[in-house]
Amino acid sequence: MANTTAVYARIDTKLKDNAESILSQLGISPSSAIQMLYSQIVLKKGIPFDLKLPSSEPLAVGAMTKKQLDKELQKGVDSINTGNVYSADEVDTILAKEFGI
Structure with missing residues (x-):
């Protein structure tokens, strides 16, 4: 045994x-x-x-205030304007690594 x-x-x-x-x-x-x-x-x-601890930032767009959504969208625009962009394949790789999807 x-x-x-x-x-x-x-x-x-x-x-x-x-x-x-x-x-x-x-x-x-x-x-x-x-x-x-x-x-x-x-x-x-x-x-x-x-x-x-869970993120203090909302994870779902529906849970964000207009101000929070505008801030997140502006981050995306600023990122594009600085040339910080990814191909679809790069995004897939990042998501797979970070979230296992």
């Missing part, structure tokens, strides 16, 4: 249910998911994802 130990954690019931529903669809048990997380912590020598 493998040398194992139990890990106990108290988490929000709804969070647990939602996560376990997704894990089930992936065919992964909660124990396997925790094992994967711990393995990645050891491999990365830390938490295997970024821990940071």
